[in-house]
Amino acid sequence: MGERVLRSPGTSLAHVLPGIFVTLETAYGPRGWWPLPSRAGLEARDADGYLDGPSETLGPGGGRERSLRRFEIVAAALLAQNTAWTGAARALLAMAAHGCLDPIRVSAAPIEELEAMLRPSGTFRLKARYLRSMAQAWSAIDAGTPERSDLLCLPGIGPETADCILVYCYSVPVFIADAYARRVLSRLGLLPDGLGYEAARLTVEPACPTDAAWQAEAHALLVEHAKRHCRARPLCPGCPLRNLCEY
Ligand code: SF4
Structure with a gap:
């Protein structure tokens, strides 16, 4: 060495x-x-x-379909924190099976149901709350290209997750x-x-x-x-x- x-x-x-x-x-x-x-x-x-x-x-805008795709990437980036990708992927599939890869559905779902879907991703109680906070802020966050500082204000979003969101969802070259x-x-x-x-x-x-x-x-x-x-x-x-x- x-x-x-x-x-x-x-x-x-x-x-x-x-x-x-x-x-x-x-x-x-x-x-x-x-x-x-x-x-x-x-x-x-x-x-x-x-x-x-x-x-x-993806880049900003593009209507509801593209917004839902951005939300799915955001959910994936949150669920992949401090766990193997296979666990995050299983949680995403559970969300999809319940029609919950949608900020409106995540905002409305009982927290216990959300936790059950996210269980394979580890620290699922915390992640359920992070995801719900993101879902509740989604209409403001996704109205255009968010500032990095706006993302960092949200629970569970650190610099790495914020930068993944900026690159893959909003085409910001960080x-x-x-x-x-x-x-x-x-x-x-x-x-x-x-x-x-x-x-x-x-x-x-x-x-x-x-x-x-x-x-x-x-x-x-x-x-x-x-x-x-x-x-x-x-x-x-x-x-x-x-x-x-x-x-
Ligand atoms: S990049 Fe990493 S794996 Fe490759 S030679 Fe250097 S230390 Fe080894």
């Missing part, structure tokens, strides 16, 4: 990032986020609800500096070790294209890479970034 060092100050993030993501996309293929299990097998989605192709973003992204980029020598979410986002974002679809795919690729190779104990043999890595 090598010592983690930051690349020389002359190494520009903007210079190396595009090549890193091209390498990851070549290795793993387009990721087709955000996965929506309730739409599996529909709309060019596979059996797990991933798009057959690059990740997409960098999602989650723990996976920080781990990979720090091992590559592009971020200092131990940087927090906001500091990492503010460091990386100016080096990225101002393109929400690029951010959507970049996030999905970093998650894939962190799960396949750059784990807590990294599996460096066979890693597609090995020639670029300073770890």
Whole structure:
């Protein structure tokens, strides 16, 4: 295992990032986020609800149908917090089976029923309350493109969830500096070790294209890479970034 060092100050993030993501996309293929299990097998989605192709973003407006799709992504982002995706996906399918992937239905449903649907996602009592708060605020949040600060005011919405919502629902090109992204980029020598979410986002974002679809795919690729190779104990043999890595 090598010592983690930051690349020389002359190494520009903007210079190396595009090549890193091209390498990851070549290795793993387009990721087709955000996965929506309730739409599996529909709309060019596979059996797990991933798009057959690059990740997409929705953007604001577009009527009720598109608003419901944004709400489903928001629910997925909330339910995926601190749990395995399989649990969140089961909870989303339970919501779909009850016709509850709809903010009006979530606002009206008895909290006990909501909790029962969300049970597979862990901390379901808390998540039921978070989801209900989001549903009650939905008409204001989804009236246009929400400010990041508006999202952060809502219970259960931290910076990572807010940024996922901004990218995938509203096509705002922010960098999602989650723990996976920080781990990979720090091992590559592009971020200092131990940087927090906001500091990492503010460091990386100016080096990225101002393109929400690029951010959507970049996030999905970093998650894939962190799960396949750059784990807590990294599996460096066979890693597609090995020639670029300073770890
Ligand atoms: S898995 Fe790849 S990116 Fe991660 S530390 Fe090893 S060589 Fe570097």
